Amino acid sequence: MSNVVSYELIDNIGVITIDNPPVNALSHALRKGLQDAITAGQTDASEALVVICAGRTFIAGADITEFGKPPQSPSLPDLLTTIESSRKLVVAAIHGTALGGGFETALACNYRCAVSDAKVGLPEVKLGILPGAGGTQRVPRIAGVKAALEMITSGNPIGAVQASAMNLIDEVVVGNDLKSSAITYAKDLVASGAPLKRVRDITIDPSTIEPGFFEGYRKKLAARARGQIAPDRIVSCVEGAVNLPMDKGLELERALFAECVQSPQSQAMRHVFFAEREATKIKGLPADTPVRDIKHVAIIGGGTMGGGIAMCFANVGIPVTMLEISDEALERGMNIIRKNYSITVKKGKMDEAEMVQRLNLIDGTTSYEDLSNVDLVIEAVFENPDIKKEVFAKLDAVCKPGAILASNTSYQNVDDIASATKRPQDVLGMHFFSPANVMKLLEVVRGEKTADDVLATAMKIGKKIGKVCALSRVCYGFIGNRMLGGYGRQAHMLLLDGATPAQVDAAAEEFGMAMGPLAMSDLAGLDVGYKARQAREAQGEVMDPVTHCIGSALVEGGRLGQKSGAGYYKYDPQTRARISDPEVEALIREQAEKLGVKQREISNEEIVARLFYPLINEGALILEEGIAQRPSDIDVVYVYGYAFPSAKGGPMYFADQVGLKEVYDTILRFQKELGPDYWQPAPLLEKLAKEGSSFAAWAKSQG
Numbered sequence: 001m002s003n004v005v006s007y008e009l010i011d012n013i014g015v016i017t018i019d020n021p022p023v024n025a026l027s028h029a030l031r032k033g034l035q036d037a038i039t040a041g042q043t044d045a046s047e048a049l050v051v052i053c054a055g056r057t058f059i060a061g062a063d064i065t066e067f068g069k070p071p072q073s074p075s076l077p078d079l080l081t082t083i084e085s086s087r088k089l090v091v092a093a094i095h096g097t098a099l100g101g102g103f104e105t106a107l108a109c110n111y112r113c114a115v116s117d118a119k120v121g122l123p124e125v126k127l128g129i130l131p132g133a134g135g136t137q138r139v140p141r142i143a144g145v146k147a148a149l150e151m152i153t154s155g156n157p158i159g160a161v162q163a164s165a166m167n168l169i170d171e172v173v174v175g176n177d178l179k180s181s182a183i184t185y186a187k188d189l190v191a192s193g194a195p196l197k198r199v200r201d202i203t204i205d206p207s208t209i210e211p212g213f214f215e216g217y218r219k220k221l222a223a224r225a226r227g228q229i230a231p232d233r234i235v236s237c238v239e240g241a242v243n244l245p246m247d248k249g250l251e252l253e254r255a256l257f258a259e260c261v262q263s264p265q266s267q268a269m270r271h272v273f274f275a276e277r278e279a280t281k282i283k284g285l286p287a288d289t290p291v292r293d294i295k296h297v298a299i300i301g302g303g304t305m306g307g308g309i310a311m312c313f314a315n316v317g318i319p320v321t322m323l324e325i326s327d328e329a330l331e332r333g334m335n336i337i338r339k340n341y342s343i344t345v346k347k348g349k350m351d352e353a354e355m356v357q358r359l360n361l362i363d364g365t366t367s368y369e370d371l372s373n374v375d376l377v378i379e380a381v382f383e384n385p386d387i388k389k390e391v392f393a394k395l396d397a398v399c400k401p402g403a404i405l406a407s408n409t410s411y412q413n414v415d416d417i418a419s420a421t422k423r424p425q426d427v428l429g430m431h432f433f434s435p436a437n438v439m440k441l442l443e444v445v446r447g448e449k450t451a452d453d454v455l456a457t458a459m460k461i462g463k464k465i466g467k468v469c470a471l472s473r474v475c476y477g478f479i480g481n482r483m484l485g486g487y488g489r490q491a492h493m494l495l496l497d498g499a500t501p502a503q504v505d506a507a508a509e510e511f512g513m514a515m516g517p518l519a520m521s522d523l524a525g526l527d528v529g530y531k532a533r534q535a536r537e538a539q540g541e542v543m544d545p546v547t548h549c550i551g552s553a554l555v556e557g558g559r560l561g562q563k564s565g566a567g568y569y570k571y572d573p574q575t576r577a578r579i580s581d582p583e584v585e586a587l588i589r590e591q592a593e594k595l596g597v598k599q600r601e602i603s604n605e606e607i608v609a610r611l612f613y614p615l616i617n618e619g620a621l622i623l624e625e626g627i628a629q630r631p632s633d634i635d636v637v638y639v640y641g642y643a644f645p646s647a648k649g650g651p652m653y654f655a656d657q658v659g660l661k662e663v664y665d666t667i668l669r670f671q672k673e674l675g676p677d678y679w680q681p682a683p684l685l686e687k688l689a690k691e692g693s694s695f696a697a698w699a700k701s702q703g
């Protein structure tokens with residue numbers, strides 16, 4: 001048939017097998033081969049056709065290597081028309097993940113069967129686009145409007161059992177021999193005279209939709225879509241599925257798909273998609289660098305981070321031993337883990353048996369002797385260099401040779417920590433983000449002496465536990481927290497200059513941040529930074545009041561943030577909604593007067609530039625110093641670790657879109673207007689701005 005699609009007649013069933021490793025992506029050869037096979041199946045002795053995939057999955061989606069290239073016939077919609085026009089029943093047999101165009105292909109078949117652990121979904125919205133081959137028209141026709149909107153606007157895949165409850169899968173097959181089950185299923189359909197069911201023939205009665213439903217849904221989405229257009233266009237398509245005939249609905253979907261694909265948002269989101277994959281590659285490290293086997297992990301410290309990290313490993317079936325300073329501390333840590341899992345169970349996202357299974361994988365100890373056999377240790381004790389070194393010296397004494405010793409430190413020098421051991425080659429940073437079982441980013445910190453296979457292992461295990469990994473060299477705060485310094489500082493200084501907390505946060509949120517910087521500080525707790533400043537002052541550092549006086553005054557007035565019911569805002573005790581507080585505004589004015597800062601009106605444009613340009617400038621320094629491997633790695637860190645809007649592609653991509661000259665000129669203007677202390681353009685930014693270049697072009701020149 002073709003080199004990726006084969007056809008065989010088994011009894012009265014034509015079996016079409018797709019074999020396009022690794023994930024049966026919808027390449028041109030696949031589309032052409034499948035179309036030919038369906039056509040050939042029309043004229044032979046078969047009475048029904050089965051479409052099945054070899055390898056680990058059904059068609060997992062588009063072929064990303066064809067992105068941006070001129071389309072080659074047949075297009076996916078053409079192929080689906082061929083499938084839907086078949087005169088014989090077509091059955092899709094699904095295993096693995098049928099995503100995007102893969103699931104749309106299955107939806108164009110007359111019947112769908114799947115193994116119970118298969119997953120189906122339409123993740124396009126995550127790339128700023130929408131399903132462009134009938135997904136928005138077929139899913140609502142089968143599963144109803146509400147379920148379709150939820151599935152397509154979230155982009156999250158669902159399991160076969162849930163999909164079957166939504167009628168998206170007709171038959172969940174028992175056992176793992178999908179091929180013979182699918183053939184039997186097809187034979188049964190033929191024998192029972194099952195109709196040639198076509199999704200396009202289903203109509204949705206518009207009178208079943210409550211008036212104003214779509215408008216209401218749009219409003220609800222707008223709050224979480226953070227300015228993205230694709231979710232809104234998906235609602236329009238689904239509305240079309242209700243009100244338009246199939247072909248008109250498909251036309252609408254095509255038009256809105258084209259709009260989304262060309263939008264700067266989608267381009268930014270596709271940048272993030274590729275950046276994420278690129279970030280896993282470590283320059284100078286061959287792809288076949290050996291990795292160490294990780295069968296058992298130890299976590300030191302079962303606090304906020306340690307508990308979350310332990311869950312990450314238990315979630316993928318890796319046993320964890322958590323070490324704490326006392327039985328009470330251990331019990332406290334285990335209780336937090338239990339509570340987190342039971343919340344997941346209550347939400348219906350995990351069943352009781354799974355929870356028990358995962359909890360059974362986590363055991364606790366207070367004795368280092370119990371760590372003699374672990375393969376990886378992740379230290380998450382207090383952020384204190386002396387305690388960390390003490391812990392590493394103990395680990396060095398008890399852990400077996402070859403065990404990897406990682407620190408989750410946010411700021412400390414990984415090389416200093418490594419120096420507390422006799423095996424610095426086995427030491428590195430594995431910096432998780434809070435909550436560790438939820439946040440996707442893992443900063444892998446390469447120490448001066450970290451061995452190649454240790455780095456490769458950290459990257460691999462990071463991927464295994466579902467994290468997006470990015471490599472950082474050692475510096476204060478690594479990539480992410482180092483860059484955050486200027487952002488937080490400017491948020492504070494904007495208040496002194498006359499903006500209100502609500503204005504600063506609203507501008508950041510309008511830009512697309514999940515939460516503005518001051519609301520974020522309230523969530524994290526203002527006492528955290530306060531204590532850190534006290535510790536630095538105790539070591540003789542002199543803090544500039546301009547960058548922290550308001551935060552300190554709030555803490556000293558008992559306002560610690562959300563946990564004390566008040567910080568930069570008041571919080572409604574019931575709903576936790578933030579409420580602007582005139583007391584805080586008075587406190588800010590008082591601090592400004594004390595420092596002799598003259599307050600003025602501040603525009604949202606100024607807020608955005610003052611918050612985000614310092615990220616870009618620090619990012620440029622980080623690149624020059626070789627702390628980050630590439631600008632796109634910095635974007636990955638910010639999108640996955642700090643909820644920077646993916647529709648803006650990350651700070652460095654955003655800078656390229658604004659234009660580096662504009663960023664540089666604005667920094668120079670701020671230098672004049674606001675003083676030079678915090679506005680020194682990075683040499684790399686200056687150079688690229690003057691050359692009319694971009695970070696992306698610079699990255700290419702670096703190879």
Ligand code: NAD
Nearest residue numbers: 301302303304305324325329380381382383409410432434
């Ligand atoms: P935490 O205070 O919640 O937990 C620390 C735990 O370590 C406590 O339970 C404590 O009993 C235990 N501990 C202290 N000394 C110990 C020792 N010698 N041996 C064993 N256990 C010991 O702190 P956290 O927020 O989980 O932070 C832990 C580390 O993770 C710090 O280095 C921090 O900088 C880093 N980190 C924190 C966050 C965050 O948002 N909280 C994010 C990323 C990284």
